[in-house]
Amino acid sequence: MKIHEYQAKEIFSRYQIPVTREVLCFTPDEVVAATEKLCLPVVVKAQVLAGGRGKAGGVKLARTVESARESATQILGMDIKGYTVEKVLVAEGVKFSSEFYVGLTIDRNTKSVIFMASKEGGVEIEEVAKENPEAILKFPIEADLGMTPFFARKIAFALFDDISLVKQAADLFQKLYKIFIETDSSLVEINPLVLTDEGKLLALDGKMNFDDNALFRQAEIEALNEPNEDELKELAAKEKGLTYIRLDGNIGCMVNGAGLAMATMDLIKYFGGNPANFLDIGGSSNPQKVIDAMELILSDKNVKVVMINIFGGITRCDDVARGLVAALDQMKVEVPIVVRLAGTNSKEGLEIIQKANLPVVETMSQAAQKAISLCNELSK
């Protein structure tokens, strides 16, 4: 789960990490009022749950009230990577001498929380990572020790020479780590962390992502969730025990298991087709689940063919087949369906499917090819 910059900075403030003075606004008039309150210059920043706002023109410096209004008018309603900008953050313009990057994330390799720091702040950190990976310093943190004062100082000394700055930074790093742990984050970033002309460290921007698996114990964080249309659909699916992700193709997929679901999409692509979705129905043969899954797939009007790929493990194929036939009896499905069942009791399952006059195939490859050829025929 992701949150907006202004929300991340609210959390930073709560932990006494200095952030820019700023006001969240929904209209150009509010932006003007905020600008007058904050004093010029100000920065008007789009608040969307996508990266690359600056490049998309979603961040503008305003030196006059009129240009603040103009920037707000331009940015509000703008589309950034599929997200419509509905709110902007108006932040005081700050004079600073240098920019840094600091961030915390999970490192799969050391299986620990890792602190990342760089003197090359203010630019996209992914680019630094690609072009100049040595510029990003990495410090894995021992879980049972946490961010001890000496360790925070060690990181700070890698960025600063001045001892008063080192102390300021070390204190900030400890707070940042505390935030990471206490909110079950998967990413906390300040980019840039600036050194102001007054000699203070300040978070000019903030980014936080959270571990979805831990939201059950982070009610306050979960309340900040603002799912978009696609994500709402994904959440509704999850409540029914389905994992659904909409894609842009025309072959609907129903598969049991995430890995097999990915491999099924890959196979469709391999043979020149285009999957409409990722859908993992999990390990149940409950007809209701198949109905829910079918409804979800068909709610995407691009879907021309549905390909069902079930590998029976603990789940028996004959059970799945009965579920499928029951599901299709209960709902009207107008698009062609291709079924592939393999694994436990597949022979019995295939007989049931055949009796219901559905086309069955033996292998994944055949299923993908059949789905694609049906799709091509319909497109003619």
Next chain:
Amino acid sequence: MSILVNKNTKLIVQGITGRDGSFHAGKMKAYGTNVVGGVSPGKGGQLVDGIPVFNTVAEAMKATNANTSIIFVPAPLAADAILEASEAGVDLVIAISEGVPTLDMVKVIPYLKKNGTKLIGSNCPGLISPDEALVGILPGNIFMKGNVGLMSRSGTLTYEMVYQLTNQGLGQSTCVGIGGDPVAGLYYQELLQMFEDDPETKAIVLIGEIGGDAEERAAQYIKEHITKPVVAFIAGQSAPPGKRMGHAGAIISSGSGTAEEKIAAFEAVGVPVARRPVEIPELIKKLLKLN
């Protein structure tokens, strides 16, 4: 021979009185696994499928001398269950529970290291050494004893692969589902080494997926340490960036962790990568004849 689990495995089931725990305890026992006990706090003294239930892992260990534990408790309690097993002196812990918070796993890992406890998972289907022991939720009937060692980040895709191997007469020494979470126990490198050291294993199949750089690291490890033939498959070649594909770990973020990068890493060290699951048995047959 085989790796990690075999005829000498003595298994306890944590969460044995739950729906999944009791169901799979029965399945594992029916397969022939030596299931010696179960744990469920407050239910000590009961029997599940003829398996004695204990209140604590320590108690179960004392009574049964088990060496392996499998965990079916709900995700919020899973980390604690892993710690309990480790504290009681279990050698190998398999955590099936799905949806364990990542920071819980981060906390658990150093403690296991200190105790010398091996962990598989969380969020994994478990493992099997065919005809010896099934410790997990894998469908035992599709496996066949043989010489292919397999490791995988996903469940049903593993079954698909194994099914094809078995149909082609290629049996398996041990198949391990390492799980789809970002922070997990034993991973490619450790398992590659175990298969390398296992005389029964003649070829290794590695089934990876998008996200992270574990496959790239595995490729490097194969180049430096593994002499046996390895073939790979990567799921998620068509996945778009920024979308989590079911598994918490399966996400392409900021242009890294893509299937292309992983495939290139394997091919650069001479590990053939199957573009479709059906190619795996062909590749192994080819390599085994060559070797």
